[in-house]
Amino acid sequence: MSFINYAQREIILKIVYYGPGLCGKTTNIKFIYSGTNPDARGKLVSLETKQERTLFFDFLPLSLPAIRGFKTRLHLYSVPGQLFYSASRKLIMKGADGVVFVADSQRARKEANIISMEDLKENLQAYGYDIDKIPFVIQYNKRDLPTSMPVEELRADLNPDGRFADFEASAVAPGGPGVFETLKAVVKLILVELKKTK
Amino acid sequence: MLSGQMVIYEEEHQQLTEICERLVRDALAKAIFVVDKDGQLVTATGETAGIDTTGLASLVAGSTAATGSLAQMLGEEEFPVHFHEGTSKHLHVSVIGETLILVVIFDERSSLGLVRLRVKRAYLEMAGVIENLNRKAKAGNKDLDIFGEITDDDIDSLFNDAF
Ligand SMILES: Nc1nc2c(ncn2[C@@H]2O[C@H](COP(=O)(O)OP(=O)(O)OP(=O)(O)O)[C@@H](O)[C@H]2O)c(=O)[nH]1
Ligand SMILES: [Mg+2]
Numbered sequence: 012m013s014f015i016n017y018a019q020r021e022i023i024l025k026i027v028y029y030g031p032g033l034c035g036k037t038t039n040i041k042f043i044y045s046g047t048n049p050d051a052r053g054k055l056v057s058l059e060t061k062q063e064r065t066l067f068f069d070f071l072p073l074s075l076p077a078i079r080g081f082k083t084r085l086h087l088y089s090v091p092g093q094l095f096y097s098a099s100r101k102l103i104m105k106g107a108d109g110v111v112f113v114a115d116s117q118r119a120r121k122e123a124n125i126i127s128m129e130d131l132k133e134n135l136q137a138y139g140y141d142i143d144k145i146p147f148v149i150q151y152n153k154r155d156l157p158t159s160m161p162v163e164e165l166r167a168d169l170n171p172d173g174r175f176a177d178f179e180a181s182a183v184a185p186g187g188p189g190v191f192e193t194l195k196a197v198v199k200l201i202l203v204e205l206k207k208t209k
Numbered sequence: 210m211l212s213g214q215m216v217i218y219e220e221e222h223q224q225l226t227e228i229c230e231r232l233v234r235d236a237l238a239k240a241i242f243v244v245d246k247d248g249q250l251v252t253a254t255g256e257t258a259g260i261d262t263t264g265l266a267s268l269v270a271g272s273t274a275a276t277g278s279l280a281q282m283l284g285e286e287e288f289p290v291h292f293h294e295g296t297s298k299h300l301h302v303s304v305i306g307e308t309l310i311l312v313v314i315f316d317e318r319s320s321l322g323l324v325r326l327r328v329k330r331a332y333l334e335m336a337g338v339i340e341n342l343n344r345k346a347k348a349g350n351k352d353l354d355i356f357g358e359i360t361d362d363d364i365d366s367l368f369n370d371a372f
Contacts, residue, residue, distance in 0.1 A: 014215045014249045018222030023249050047372055054261045056268065067275070070248075070267045075367045079358055083367060086248065086267065102274040106247030191372050202364050205356040 013108050013205060021082040024201050025106055026194070029131050030113035031123035032064070032092035035152040038182040039113060040069045040089050042190045047073060065091040068103050085198065092127065101134045108204075109146035109197040110135075114169055116151050116159035125168055146200035149177040150193045155184050176200070215245055215308065216346060222252060224338045228331050229254040236327035237319035239298070242312040243305075243335075244269050251309065265312075269302060273310050292321065303328055306339040 014023040028036040037057065044055045053072035060066050069089040074082060088107075090100040104110075112131060114124045132142050151165050162179060170177050176196050180189025229241045233255040240255035242262065248270035253262050273291075280288045293300040301313040301324050311331070313324050 014217075014245060014247065016217045016222070016249075016251070018217060018219045025247060043372075051372075053263045056264045058271075067271060070264065072263045072267075076369075078363045078367065088267075098278060099275070102271070102278060105274065191368075195368055198367070199364055202356070202359060206359055208356075 013201075015081075019082075020077075020080060021084055023084045023086055024108045024198065025086045025088065026109045026111065026197055026201070027104060027107040028069075028087065028089040028111045028113055029100075029104075029127070030092055030152075031115055031120060031127040032094070034092060034113045034115035034120065034124075034127075035180075035182045036089035036092060036113050037063075037065055037069050039111075039150070039152070039180075039187075039190055039193070040071050040087055042182050042187040043073070043087065043194060044071055046187065046191065051075070064093060065089055066096075067091065067099050085194075087194075094126070094130075097130065100130070101137060104134050105138065107145075109148075109201045110142075111193055111197050112147070112149045112169070114149060114151050114165055116153045116165060117156055118158055118160050121160065121164075121168065124165070128169055143174065146197055146204050147175055148193055148197045148200065149175050150180045150189060151177065152180045152182055152189075154179045154189070155181040214346075215247070215249075217251055217342070218345065221338050221342045225335060226252045226254060228334050228338070232313070232327055232331045235330075236313060236315065236324045238313050238315045238324065240314045242266065242269070242314075244310045244312060246270055246273065246304075246308055246310060255314075269310055269312055273302065273304065277304075301325070301328065303332065305332060305335050309335070309339060311335065 028039055030036055044052060051074050056070040058067040071087040073085040073087065075085065088103050090103050112128065135142055149170055151162055153159055166177065178189045178193045178196065180193060182190050225243055229243060229252060232238065233241050238255060240257050240260065242253050242265060243251040244266040245251055248267040250262050250266040276288050276291055280286065287304060290303045298314060298316050303311045305311050311328065313328060315324055
């Protein structure tokens with residue numbers, strides 16, 4: 012849920028990165044951190060295990076310029092992708108304004124992607140949200156790997172009707188192709204949605 | 210939009226800040242934060258310099274959400290108050306109403322007993338402010354017009370400087 016603070020003249024949008032374990036959610040957020048002007052970013056908070064797996068969440072606050080006199084702030088969160096962290100994932104989804112689903116392009120992760128998408132839908136339903144009605148984009152990550160599936164196959168699994176905007180990305184490659192495109196797309200959808208509900 | 214909007218107006222912001230300013234003095238606290246349950250900072254008072262207030266807000270909300278879920282697993286509705294004791298600094302966290310969390314940071318100048326006592330009083334005042342806010346929200350946000358005027362160019366220009 013967007014948070015509008017008239018006293019501070021700011022609006023805060025919460026965006027959650029979702030997807031199976033090791034798909035690259037944390038890598039996306041770290042790349043966004045490193046690619047953002049230092050004045051525009053806050054501290055990156057990562058709650059992770061010793062093996063650098065997300066334990067609870069990553070959190071990155073960004074500030075964008077003002078629109079109509081209101082500062083726009085983005086709060087990016089990533090969920091822990093490992094299956095058994097289901098309860099934590101659900102907590103982090105609460106109050107989200109938009110969701111990015113990061114898929115792992117590697118063939119070995121085909122099933123994991125599909126299961127994670129089902130898990131996302133269930134968690135959204137638990138809060139009464141419908142994936143077709145929320146600002147939602149998909150990112151096919153790890154396009155740089157030779158083991159990656161063709162995009163058509165990923166699309167058939169995760170976006171069969173082509174209903175959602177989707178992007179190819181490689182969050183570890185130099186320049187992180189696709190990472191900012193994905194973020195911009197979801198922010199746009201959120202703002203358009205806010206305009207509509209007005 | 211997933212779940213409606215949380216809106217804070219100038220008036221309630223002012224009232225919450227005043228309550229916190231009083232509480233900082235009465236409880237001999239170092240700093241006080243009001244955070245919304247989804248992790249956004251509402252107001253901060255006291256010695257907040259050097260504290261990453263945005264990060265603090267998201268961590269407090271995360272830990273409160275986790276504690277709340279633990280409570281439900283045990284058949285409790287919530288653990289409305291939790292306390293973290295450090296060697297020199299301590300954290301007193303209490304859930305206010307449906308939406309907000311009050312965080313008091315204190316050190317050896319104060320004590321848990323004093324903080325508890327003062328928080329109780331502030332709690333009632335804050336609950337009153339929140340009630341007002343909820344009433345306003347139900348009445349409809351007629352002055353929520355910032356988005357109506359947003360153009361596609363506005364949205365595009367958002368990204369020009371930051372990245
Ligand atoms: N080749 C390649 N590796 C990637 C890419 N993105 C992430 N990785 C690697 O994949 C591994 C896991 O990345 P993380 O970002 O930690 O994955 P995560 O989705 O946050 O995982 P959890 O926290 O367990 O849910 C790391 O070793 C990354 O370097 C990519 O685009 N290409
Ligand atoms: Mg991670």
